[in-house]
Amino acid sequence: MSVTVRVPAKVNVQLGVGGLRADGFHDLANVFFAVALGDEVTATAGTGVTLSCSGPDAAVVPLDDSNLAARAARLLAAHHGIADPGVHLHIAKAIPVAGGMAGGSADGAAALVACDALWGLGTPLDTLLELAAELGSDVPFALVGGVALGRGRGEILEALPVGGTFHWVFAVADGGLSTPAVFRECDRLRDEAGTGFGDTDVATPDADPALLAALADGDVVALAGALANDLQPAALSLRPALADTLRAGTEAGALGALVSGSGPTCAFLAKDADAAAAVAAALRASGTCRAAHATYGPVPGAAVSARG
Ligand code: C5P
Structure with a gap:
């Protein structure tokens, strides 16, 4: 069985x-x-x-x-x-x-x-x-x-x-990033900027109402404008070449781009399935990633x- x-x-x-x-x-x-x-x-x-x-x-x-x-x-x-x-x-x-x-x-x-x-x-x-x-x-x-x-x-x-289906492209990098290392780099960058990094220095984050409304409305343009990842500066600091990947997807017509979680995969939000296929093809041709996958969600x- x-x-x-x-x-x-x-x-x-x-x-x-x-x-x-x-x-x-x-x-x-x-x-x-x-x-x-x-x-x-x-x-x-x-x-x-x-x-x-x-x-x-x-x-x-x-x-x-x-x-x-x-x-x-x-x-x-x-x-x-x-x-x-x-x-x-x-x-x-x-x-x-x-x-x-x-x-x-x-x-x-x-x-x-x-x-x-x-x-x-x-x-x-x-x-x-x-x-x-x-x-x-x-x-x-x-x-x-x-x-x-x-x-x-x-x-x-x-x-x-969520009020609809959204179309995504994921650009896969060569090699991974360690999640603890990316969180540590986030703390280090905050410390370096003089803003502190402990839980008494940094306010507890909350969900962005504009992002929640974009999801509920199925509004891809609004969601693209609200994408946000506080770990992105840390992932880019450890892997500066990811900036080229983000730029390649945006130039290929993605409405929004961000590092996925602790990275190094980059995520791109596209207008529809055809636009996602075009962004994936452009990313593959750009030489800035190992592979690019068009997909959708939520599932x-x-x-x-x-x-x-
Ligand atoms: O929970 P998980 O084992 O996936 O977390 C892996 C590591 O990522 C933790 O040991 C910690 O360094 C970091 N982490 C964190 N804050 C979170 C989740 C994970 O600092 N909320």
Whole structure:
């Protein structure tokens, strides 16, 4: 028997970053947006928890217990008192690795759903969300999908209304960026600018009302104008060449451009599917990225797509 779960990548249409907390995290106003570009995780009965991976980036995906999919399987088993879990998880990887699109988090969420179905556990969504938050700040969103405001470190979610489909292009860079390193660089840049970086210096961020209205209205021009990522200066500081990628997409007609999450993937908002295809083709020809994918959203979160 096997269970396949499809899970979306995310882009942050707003990533407001507050000060550094005592626990090493930052308070966020994080507007997550789930896109159709996604991974598939297939769970089959096995001995112990084992992983395999396919796709263009398979060689750089860790197949040990540092992979969130393996940690998710073990966490779900432990929660149900299963001492000796048996599952093989195959990850069909399309989400860029260490790209700022929460690909590892997506696989963790998918593994929770896949193992829950394979083992016939029927775990309530609220419990899955708690386990997801233990795994990482972005994992709960991959369970729910759509568009949501994430507060706290990003794990406290509130679904947001969206009035239409938006068309995106993602430009994948060579190599990844470490999320902790990008947050550290954000703190360093704030310190250097003399504005302070602790949570007593930096105001707790809030969602931008203009951005929320643009989403609710399905207004792509307004959304493009409201895109904002407080981690972008840090990602550009660590990877200055990303400025060329952002410029290439904008010159090709994208309405809006920003670094996705902690980067280095760059995200472009296009007027419609045809414009997205044209921006993707121009980015591929520009030589400023390794690959470019046109996609759309919002789409639902991790869900069973096939059983064998
Ligand atoms: O929660 P997750 O394990 O995905 O976070 C990875 C790292 O990103 C954290 O260890 C921290 O350095 C940084 N982070 C942060 N503030 C957040 C989320 C993540 O500083 N809200």
